[in-house]
Amino acid sequence: MFYLFESDFLGLIPETFLLLGLSTLLGYGVWYEKGRESEMTSHQLWVGGLCLAFTFILLCESPLMNMILCFNTLIIDGMSAYLKALILLSTLCIFGLSFSYLQQERIKAFEYVILLLLATLSLMLMVSSYDFISLYLAIEFQSLGLYVLAALKRDNEYSTEAGLKYFVLGAFSSGFYLFGASLIYGLTGTTNFEDLGILFTGVGPTDLFTQGSVVVGLLFLSVAFLFKISAAPFHMWSPDVYEGAPTVITAFFSVAPKLALFGVLIRVFYLGFFDFLFSWQQIFFFCSLASMVFGSFGALAQVKIKRLLAFSSIGHVGYMLIGLATGSLQGLQGIFLYLLIYLVMTINAFSVVLSLRTHEGEPRFLLDLKNLNLKSPILALTFSLTLFSMAGIPPLAGFLSKFYLFFAALDASLYSLAILGVLSSVISCFYYISIIKLMYFHKAEEVQLKPLVGIDGQKGFLLGITFFGILFIFLYPSPFFLLSHAAALSIS
């Protein structure tokens, strides 16, 4: 018991700080809200952002690189540090996007900030989980926050529908998770990942019964995770939820949980069940294939911006699952690099979408992008380059990450995945480019142009910095290679 206080809290300093910070903010909000509702969210955002920044610094400066804490339930290592940093950054970006959005949408609930911070905290814990129980707690913690966030606009029927759908299906998948975990616990008597890994070392095809049962448990676990990262065929909720949720929340959904869940997937399958590689490889193989196909074909039929981005993110998840299916260090490094670049691209895309607001409200349909070039040439250029990057056109960041993953797949002899990945990225090119066509190649008189609302400083800053990243990561990618390599090394 005493060990707990000796060093465990040292390892948990960033999380502890975040928790304390958000509790303080909660108290501040509750006591001082009355009468200053309009400024409150802005204050909260600033202070919350500061909180996140400090947490980020604490995380980076943490003296403890590798540690197992809290009675084998949490772990700190290179991967967790990398992913936590990315999660914090993504939440910071969401905060940046929120300033004007909350004002424009007249969302005067300071709980928004608290919920986001709580979700961030839970995601960080998820990345660190080292045990089925702690993982479950972290996942539920995160999910509850996200359900509420999705339904944040209580007066909007889309938003409430999104929240409800997310909640019901999320509960469904939690059931899968619990069933899988209890199967495995029943078979092995342990819930700790490392114990599982040690237990399964060298389990070949000798003990068919145990192996078969473990694989079934494994399958249920993976279905739960695949649901959370919205991989096909468990993706059906995501377009609806993405569309219904407030746009900033959609941005958060499409980035942060995926960062954490890929960490979890890697932790569970590479640490706990690596000896069942040939079984779970097939699961991810199939899901990756399905996600790429559904992502690209589904997106073709969309007419709404956010649904399109949802399908695009399903496609990206498919590409990342390629890395997972390789079962190699290179594949992991590819995932980490992809996550980073995906973060940059998604934040950029959502910043653009949020900047498209006119005085009549938020644009919802792709046709609202028509002739963007005439309204705002810079936004049009930024968006088209981002789309090119998402499609994986060479001198941009997206190409780098895809290229790396496909190479990993080729090295792992997953030729069909690599080839189909390239093919589906060709199809996805089609809808990305059709958006560019919408923005540029229409006659000026076809639509009347409504002037855009001005872009505030925070969003402008985000737009600029992510655009810069998309353009120039390709020129000097070695720091990112090194970072992702370090993160991948901690698993091997």
Place this chain on the structure above:
Amino acid sequence: MYLCILGLPLMGFIGAAGFGRFLGGRGAGVLTTSLLALTFFFSCIVFYEVGICGSSCTLSVSPWFLSESWDATWGLLFDPLTGTMCVVVTSVSTLVHLYSTSYMGEDPHLPRFMSYLSLFTFFMLILITGDNFLQMFVGWEGVGLASYLLINFWYTRLQANKSAIKAMMMNRVGDFGLGLGIFALYTIFGSVNFESVFACAPHLSDEKIVFFGTEFHAYTLIGILLFVGATGKSAQIGLHTWLPDAMEGPTPVSALIHAATMVTAGVFLIARCSPLYEYAPDALGVIALAGGMTAFFAATTGLVQNDLKRVIAYSTCSQLGYMVFACGLSHYDLGVFHLANHAFFKALLFLGAGSVIHAMAGEQDMRRLGGLGQALPFTNTMMLLGSLALVGFPFLSGFYSKDALLEVSYAHFTLSGDFTFILGCGAAFCTSYYSFRLVSLTFLGEPKGPKKAYEGIHEAPFQMAIPLVILGIGSLFSGFLGKELMVGLGTPFWQNAIVNLPTHNTGLEAEYIDQSIKHLPFVLTCIGGFLGLFINSPYLSPTVYKMKLTALGLNLYTFLNRRWLFDKVYNDYIGAPALNFGYNVSFKSIDKGVLEILGPFGITQGIRDLVNQIHKLQSGLIYHYAFVMLLGLTFLLTLLSLENLIQVWVDPRLWFVFGLAFMSYFLAGEKTTDEEKVLG
């Protein structure tokens, strides 16, 4: 200086092509001509250094392909063969440049024309100076390109387009052979450098190579394949049909490319590869036979052509046959010597013909010319001089090379030697006939053209006369001056550039053949010449016309006038089926059929349908979503638990088949709806 020989024409090309609009026609003409003159000057120095002083040299310019043992570089090889060719090419080219400035003076595209001429010269020099087969191939293709561009110079003329395409097509066949020959060379020698290949040639002469599943003697195969290349470029029988048609180009082009230089590239190639051919007697036999047949066939065709330039074109073809069979009889030096002489007198003839055409405002049908001797005395003189040199009148240039050729072929005492001697003598007779027929129809007799053309008649202007004079001097003396140097018995001039095994050399025997045989070609020439003059004179032509109308005469005339019906056979038996195949099979059935349906059209249709299907899945109902999740789970469960059973089906090839079936299914569906629409 050696590099300048290549660089200056290239500079001329860039200057005239890139800055032609600033320089204007005159400026471009002055620029390119002066650069070419400088090149010619350098070439003379090279000829002196390399040929007469005997110091061959190579220059390595830059690496090109360096891949393991593949070592093609950009390099220049200057040996006596190159030196001779350089002088011939640059001298004729300079004169043609000068001539063109006047001949084409009124053409608004003069800079383009001059730039093409310079480009051609550049590529021709690349071809002859290359120190490996690959670089030679670059030049080979480059001159083909320049030839295409120049034939097609008046690109609005349909006939010019057709001729240019024909030239390109025919040359492709030859180039294919040349390419295969170079591949085969690389297979045997592991190198394409002239030095390495020729140094190894005596030691690998027993090598075998498998080609189309049959084993061949390597050198014979290589030799024949290279000769296929030479056949295309040098218009030997079989692939010759492009050359007469190439006369659609402007006359200076005909003089430069289709008479003096480019078409001799094949002869140059054979001479260059003499170290190989010396060990491939069968290939030499083929070459000799082909050359002899070409000489005879082209000469007979030339007998009855009516177009002024076409007669000279067939004459070129026939003379090329002479050169080739000389090479085929192992007398490469004679071939090259004849090449050099021929360049002068044939360029003279063409430029003279150009002068006539210029004077007569574009009229080139000999039946509408006549009596020009008095109107154009200078041109007349030059044409007569050229013709005399061509037929081998004693002490003019043609005499030294052509008679020597026939002598060595007689002294060869082999099948190919006798064959070529007989055909060569026949060709000599015909040559003489058509040359004097040309002179007679064009310059003698009465004017047969419209009065208008004769009213505007004028003698060649200064810039056109100068090249004629210089070429005339060349035709007079080049044979006499070069004989001992190039083909004298035991001359050291060629050094190692031309290898001639002692057993193959019949130069000595040729000195001792019967005197009557030695005089035979001359006698034939004289008879042919007189016949040519008299049959076509106004006094005899009615009689000849009657002879032409007899059944035999008519058939013979048609046969010869229709060029032995080569074109007819090619068009009916190769061209038409190929076009038919191209349109019906590869275009309609494959490209627009199978590929279109399985390709773009099918994919777009299939994807559109697929997208709609997927869109329908997204119903928005929560229990559907949960159901799909369960389905996915069940599928995965099946996948994992029945892995061994399913593994058979997880095969990329099966996926492919499945994909095709899927697409065809959608297409079939699409079609029925279309039909329904039509029905509805």
